[in-house]
Structure formats: C-alpha cells, structure tokens
Amino acid sequence: MFRRSGPTDCTIAWEGREIPARAGEPLAAALLAAGIAAFRETPVSGAPRGPLCLMGACFDCLVEVEGVPNRQACLVPVTPGMRAAPQRGARGAL
Numbered sequence: 001m002f003r004r005s006g007p008t009d010c011t012i013a014w015e016g017r018e019i020p021a022r023a024g025e026p027l028a029a030a031l032l033a034a035g036i037a038a039f040r041e042t043p044v045s046g047a048p049r050g051p052l053c054l055m056g057a058c059f060d061c062l063v064e065v066e067g068v069p070n071r072q073a074c075l076v077p078v079t080p081g082m083r084a085a086p087q088r089g090a091r092g093a094l
C-alpha cells in the first residue's frame with residue numbers, strides 16, 4: 001500500500017510493537033508505512049477506520065498518544081520513543 005521513500009532515524013511504539021519512523025514526520029505517515037491501516041474503531045459498531053484526508057479535516061485518524069485520546073495522527077509529529085495506540089470507541093472524559 002504505502003512504502004517509505006527515505007531512511008528512518010528512530011522508533012515509536014504502537015500497542016507495544018516497535019515501528020520504524022522518522023522524527024518530525026506525521027504519526028499517520030509512520031503507521032501507514034509500517035502497514036497499519038486501522039487507527040481507530042467507531043463508537044457504535046466498532047468498525048475499523050483509518051486516515052482519509054491526511055490534512056486534519058476528516059478525524060478518521062484519531063489515536064491515543066502518550067495516553068491522551070482524540071489526537072489526529074495526521075497532525076501529530078513523531079518524536080523518538082513516542083507511544084501510541086488505536087482509539088477504541090468514544091474517548092473518555094478528560
């Protein structure tokens with residue numbers, strides 16, 4: 001589906017799985033390059049969703065980053081060692 005065109009310089013954790021990434025690139029790009037297409041599950045049916053617009057408009061890329069829900073993976077830059085996970089259902093109260 002997606003293939004990385006340049007080298008990586010760090011790793012991130014996705015549900016405990018180590019993913020190669022490049023610092024500063026969008027989290028969504030790192031996940032897609034690793035073959036991860038489902039970023040969240042819908043609150044009603046639990047259907048998988050993944051990024052659509054990659055520019056902050058559709059909200060289909062919502063994930064948890066460092067335990068904080070409702071982050072748009074297409075707008076969050078990768079930092080080395082970042083921990084992220086799918087967002088399942090509606091976010092909890094903050």
Ligand code: FES
Binds near residue numbers: 050053
């Ligand atoms: S992919 Fe559409 S908001 Fe992130």
